[in-house]
Amino acid sequence: MKLKSKYILGVMSGTSLDGVDIAYVKISQTADDYQFKIIQTDTIPYAKKWKSNLKNGIHLNEEELKKLDTSYGIYLGKILKNFIEENNIKGLDFIASHGHTIFHNPTNKYTLQIGNNPEIATITGYKTICDFRVQDVALGGQGAPLVPIGDELFFSEYDYCLNLGGFANISYKEKNNRVAFDICPVNIVLNHFAEKLNLPFDNQGKIASNGKINSALLNELNSLTFYTTKKPKSLGYEFVLNSIFPIINKYNLEVKDFLRTFVEHIALQIANKIDSDSKKSMFITGGGAFNTFLIERLRSLTKTKIVIPSESIINYKEALVFALLGYLKYEGENNCLKSITGAQKNHSSGVIFTP
The missing domain is CATH 3.30.420.40 (ATPase, nucleotide binding domain)
Structure with a gap:
């Protein structure tokens, strides 16, 4: 089988609120063998205001949450555009972003990661694959862990x-x-x-x-x-x-x-x-x-x-793996396994936004 490779920006924000992890990686595939190379990385620490906003997002009403969702997508778009420009990245196939989890209660059939809207694609000018958890929960799974x-x-x-x-x-x-x-x-x-x-x-x-x-x-x-x-x-x-x-x-x-x-x-x-x-x-x-x-x-x-x-790898494994989730979605391959999440079936999860 011919070698397939994609250059991807993997983006991760975890519940510990350390900041936004960004990993520019190359993912290659031959048959069922997958390899990776981490090319450039950075962590953008959250300012106190963002840390507070994200931590308290669980207490917001629907309208406030929609505003936070949009503003966070804009925030991600801007820091990713800056990362691309500062590192003079030319070869980029797409961005794969986790967003930031506000709610996660699969028992009651809901999970919410904000920042999974068109803003990143619009601001950066690159195709963006995101919102990886919702489909799994809809299929009866936990929507986690995805790594x-x-x-x-x-x-x-x-x-x-x-x-x-x-x-x-x-x-x-x-x-x-x-x-x-x-x-x-x-x-x-x-x-x-x-x-x-x-x-x-x-x-x-x-x-x-x-x-x-x-x-x-x-x-x-x-x-x-x-x-x-x-x-x-x-x-x-x-x-x-x-x-x-x-x-x-x-x-x-x-x-x-x-x-x-x-x-x-x-x-x-x-x-x-x-x-x-x-x-x-x-x-x-x-x-x-x-x-x-x-x-x-x-x-x-x-x-x-x-x-x-x-x-x-310690710092950027999750960003790397969300790049992989994006790669698998892009290729139409399963990126969520029922043996892990308990969903009804293996499936290819995520939403693709084009600029």
């Missing part, structure tokens, strides 16, 4: 692929099918506490490492019903607001002790979901891969070999 298609096509040599972003999600092969699910909140909660100390995050988990575990809080967190429900399953900010914070708010602890307890909660929940086997490997990406203390706790709780890749 495991990249684990299947790019990183299948590892037994487990774990992403530590706003939430932890994991994927692996089970009876020759790729399965995946969200495990628990990670940076969306850890950053919340770091911000109480006027820090964007707990650098390398140093603050948490100096704290003490509160056993009562840890036991309450570990007893949440979500952790014993069967896959497929996924999490949204609603879970943090409605289940995590009400438990945490009952306790009067120092920030370092909250952080220490929640790191232990994360490590235990992840360790519970994998086989502790020295012959198996776990590939870890996302901002949490830089949390040295969290990784230490994981190493202590499992014999599974932990693999930390290059910084560009």
Whole structure:
């Protein structure tokens, strides 16, 4: 089969609100073999106003949400146009953008990622593929996680692929099918506490490492019903607001002790979901891969070999994989697998806007 290649801008905004990740990548395909090359990357941090607007989007009424949706699309369009111009990018086939999740409640048949309108295509002048989750939810799926298609096509040599972003999600092969699910909140909660100390995050988990575990809080967190429900399953900010914070708010602890307890909660929940086997490997990406203390706790709780890749893959794997989702949509190939999301069928999800 002849080699097919596309040059794509993959765009990702995660629930931890670090900023907009942009990855200019080349994706190539021969038969069923997929390869990638990360050419240029950048993260555009959110200004305080945008961080606040996105964090509070869940509380807006319909009219306010429509305005935020449009303005966020314009914001993305402008920063992507600037990225293209600054890096003198000439060969670009299309943009593939995740948008930013405001609501995610597949049980009640809805999910919303804002910024998935024509604004990006109009402003940049490039075809844009986006809105990858809605179709899957309409087909009875979770609409998440979507990144495991990249684990299947790019990183299948590892037994487990774990992403530590706003939430932890994991994927692996089970009876020759790729399965995946969200495990628990990670940076969306850890950053919340770091911000109480006027820090964007707990650098390398140093603050948490100096704290003490509160056993009562840890036991309450570990007893949440979500952790014993069967896959497929996924999490949204609603879970943090409605289940995590009400438990945490009952306790009067120092920030370092909250952080220490929640790191232990994360490590235990992840360790519970994998086989502790020295012959198996776990590939870890996302901002949490830089949390040295969290990784230490994981190493202590499992014999599974932990693999930390290059910084560009840690930081931009999700942007890369959304470029892949766009590539598969463009080629008319399935980019959502029912074994992962629980949808009625495998399908090719996304909406294409032309300038």
